[in-house]
Amino acid sequence: MTMSVPAGELGTPYLxxxxxxxxxxxxxxxxxxxxxxxxxxxxxxPARPILARLRELGASFEIASAAELGELRAIGVPAAEVLFSNPVKVPAHVRQAWTAGVYRFAVDSDAELDKIASAAPGAAVYVRLATTAGGSAVPSEGKFGVGPGAAARLLRGARARGLRAYGITFHVGSQMTDPGAWADAIERCAAVMTGLRRTGIRLAMLDVGGGFPARYDSDVPDLRTYAKHIRTAIDRHVPYPVELVVEPGRALVAQAGVMVATVIGVARRGGARWAHLDVGAFNGFMEALETRTALRYPVCDSRDSPRRDSFHLTGPTCDSQDTVRYSVPLSADLAVGDRVYLQVAGAYTTAYASRFNGFDPPGLRFVCSAGAP
Amino acid sequence: MTMSVPAGELGTPYLxxxxxxxxxxxxxxxxxxxxxxxxxxxxxxPARPILARLRELGASFEIASAAELGELRAIGVPAAEVLFSNPVKVPAHVRQAWTAGVYRFAVDSDAELDKIASAAPGAAVYVRLATTAGGSAVPSEGKFGVGPGAAARLLRGARARGLRAYGITFHVGSQMTDPGAWADAIERCAAVMTGLRRTGIRLAMLDVGGGFPARYDSDVPDLRTYAKHIRTAIDRHVPYPVELVVEPGRALVAQAGVMVATVIGVARRGGARWAHLDVGAFNGFMEALETRTALRYPVCDSRDSPRRDSFHLTGPTCDSQDTVRYSVPLSADLAVGDRVYLQVAGAYTTAYASRFNGFDPPGLRFVCSAGAP
Incomplete structure (x- = not known):
């Protein structure tokens, strides 16, 4: 059942x-x-029907900006439930969020502690620990997180500034296919907690972040395997009971989305066949650019011909960077006007879309498949 | 003199x-x-004041979509002056453009010829030749362009479909620092023209595309050097006079733009110093992601301290891919609230910006520096 067509687009592309x-x-x-x-x-x-459904299901949220908080408040999410997990925030956003009722803020620097002490006096902070794990399709490249020594120092610094030393967090990297990555990071968090306890600081929250993978074109470990690694590491290392938080993104929404696109051109160039779609890297598949060939969206087409051929799948702009996947098997007789369906497209697609070259972001259509597998 | 603040933003970031x-x-x-x-x-x-100023100066335009044509018509550009240079177009866009008065369309496939013959019967087409040159910071990866044999065949095919075989074009790749790349490509175009003349087809236009570089943090050859290569190759190889067209983008607008950003955080992580800005890859510096380290925006800051230190310059989102430049020398005492100026930022910045994580694209402020060097 189609529920709504919020983007007002009758044609493709749409998610x-x-x-x-x-x-x-x-x-x-x-x-x-x-x-x-x-x-x-x-x-x-961040589509509102997705936020609303998750709210109904009992989920809460983590944000990176005041605009994201605004979206949540618009659907009635209490600000106090929201984690402001961006370790470096726009100062005005801290003030707005604190005024609205957000009281928990991530940090990984002294400057951020100063900012929060000034804009949100008395707030609770959780420190972001760096991880060293490989195996993520979207590595973190050192942007966030500090070592255990600095983490402990920051939490002591929080207390010295009148803030509450509330928790510890990490992010193993998006689309992490090694469940062991969490175990290593939890052990490091636990060491920080054990050390801090000696100085009288007891944390309330262990936030093990996101990074849980979606199944693109190959199998990924089951969520229960991740849970087992997390639980075992907590049982073994964490010195006292804490509230456990997870921040999934991709694992919740990726597989629920299919990007529906139309073939606007087919061509043979230098021995390769190309299918040009009305959606590409710039108006929906930025992750194809970001991760090059790491994320392979499963693809099929409306012609569904038994005769297959290999196509490079590219977008509508005249920018050569606009390509989504190379060497995808599609109907050999694929033609202008056919539909192409890019699956596992619910995460980081519409969210990253620009209007480059005059091509709008995809529309959104929400359906309910109750009973489907 | 500040002329307007179209984006309605009082603060940063703005271009x-x-x-x-x-x-x-x-x-x-x-x-x-x-x-x-x-x-x-x-x-x-595509900011309107830029289009309008170029129009006043006598420039014309090349487009990739109906939305781009709409922007040009809004400032009174006659559609007949506009080249539709995207070799693969949305079918409805061809129809709309043709109805508006655009009569010249790029092609590099039979499917595109069929599309144009159907949607714009009698239109003029120019074929896109592939280039083989290296040396571009943004290589073309084979998305567009065919070899000389296929190019000649497509132009004969145009005539067979009642279209006008109008011209030939190529694109050497953006930010091309080897002026010789044009000479090679022109020689290939000339060979196609010579061959076609024998079948009674005489072209009207040689469009040598864009790719002319901007000066980021290192020197690039002078435009006169590019011109000399182009002129010499035409004199030497092109068999008869044709209208010469260039399609510059970056070379016209990059150096006229400075992105003004505010430091929202500073941090030391794993021995490296980070400066977090309110603009990053996703809301303005997508090319930093696209080309990794190839485009280095010159950077300075409002503190302008004689004591310098090396910073990684990153954006406001909690996405680790959001980083603009690594290891940039800035004031050692850089602090939250300082301004950072990213120069040579007029091209492919606001055009690529998304609203990821709730961070809006930069505003635009237009100034006139008449008399400045």
């Missing part, structure tokens, strides 16, 4: 998003880790 | 764009190649 698929993904996460509170990383797909 | 700098860049292009007609590649920066 067809299955809200019941979102239900299933949320329940899988909750069933795998019932002891954790789920804070959806809304940057991944 | 400060010097319209007189645009004048100077346009005149440099025209003086270097007075025999060429300049069609600005508007995708590069």
């Amino acid at each position: 067809r998003f299955d809200l019941d698929g979102l239900d299933r993904a949320y329940r899988a996460m909750r069933d795998a880790l019932p002891e954790a509170r789920v804070h959806y990383a809304m940057k991944c797909n | 400060r764009f010097d319209l007189d700098g645009l004048d100077r860049a346009y005149r440099a292009m025209r003086d270097a190649l007075p025999e060429a007609r300049v069609h600005y590649a508007m995708k590069c920066n």
Whole structure:
């Protein structure tokens, strides 16, 4: 059942998003880790029906900006439930969020502690620990996070500034296919907690972040395997009970979305066949550019011919960087006007879209597939 | 003199764009190649005051979509002057453009010829030749362009479909620092023209595309050097007089723009210093992501301290891919609230910006620096 066409686009491209698929993904996460509170990383797909459905399901949220908080408040999410997990925030956003009722803020620097002490006096802070793990399709490149020594120092510095030393967090990197990455990071968090306890600081929250993968064109470990690694590491290392938080994004929304595109051109160039779509890297598949060939969206087409041929799949702009996937098998007789369906497209697609070259971001259509597998 | 603040933003980030700098860049292009007609590649920066100023200066335009044509018509550009240079177009856009008066369309495939013959019967087409040159910071990766044999066949095919075989074009790749790249490509175009003449087809236009570089943090050859290579190759190889067209984008607008940003955080992580700005890859510096370290924006800061230190310059989102430049020398005492100026930022910045994580694209402020060097 089609519920709404918020983008007002009758044609393609559009993201067809299955809200019941979102239900299933949320329940899988909750069933795998019932002891954790789920804070959806809304940057991944901030469409309001997705936020509203997750709210109905009992999820909370993590944000990176005041604009994201505004979206949540518009659907009635209490600000006090929201984690401001961006370790470096626009000063005015801290003030706005604090005034609205957000009281928990991530930090990984002295400058951020000063900012929060000034804009949100008395707030609770959780420190972001650096991780060293490989195996993520979108590595973190050192942008956020500090070592255990600095983490402990920052939490002591929080207390010295009249802030509450509230928790510890990390991010293993998006689309992390090694469940062991969490275990290593939790052990490091636990060491910080053990050390801090000696100075009388007891943390309330362990936020193990996001990074849980979606299944693109190859299998990924089951969420229960991730949960087992997390639980075992906590049981083994964490010195006292804390609230456990997870911040999934991709794992909740990626598989519920299919990008529906139209073939606007086919061409043979230098021995290769190209299919040109009305969606490309700039108006929807920025991650194809960002991760080069790491994320391979499963693709099929409306012609569904038994005769297959290999196509490079590219976007509508005259920019050569606009290509989504190379060497994808599609119907050999693919022609202008055919539909191409890019699956597992619910995460980091519409969220990253620009209007480059005059091509609008994809529309959004929400469907419910209740009963579907 | 500040002329307008179209984005309605009082704060940062904003692109400060010097319209007189645009004048100077346009005149440099025209003086270097007075025999060429300049069609600005508007995708590069489609802000209306830029289009209007170029129009006043006598430039024409090249487009990739119906939306781009709409922007040009809004400022009174006659559609007949506009080149539709995207080799693969949305079918409805061909129809709309043809109805509006655009009559020249790029092609590089049979499917595109069929599309144009159907949507714009009798139109003029120019074929896109592939180039093989290296040396571009943004290589073309084979998305567009065919070999000389296929090019000749497509132009004969155009005639067979009742279209006008009008011209030939190529694109050496953006930010091309080897002026010899044009000479090679022109020689290939000339060979196609010579061959076609034997079948009674005489072309009207040689469009040598864009790719002329801007000066980022290192010198690039002078435009007159490019002009000399182009002129020499034409004199030597092109068999009969044709209208010469250039499609500069970056070379006209990059150096006229300065992105003004505010430091929202400073941090030391793993031995490296980071400066977090309110603009990053996703809301303005997508090319930093696209080309990794190839484009280095010159950077300075408002503190302008004699004591310097090396910073990684990153954006406001909680996405680790958001980094603009690594290891930039800035004031050692850089602090939250300081301004950072990213120069040579007029091209492919606001044009590529998304709203990821709730951070809006930069505003635009137009200034006139008449008399400045």
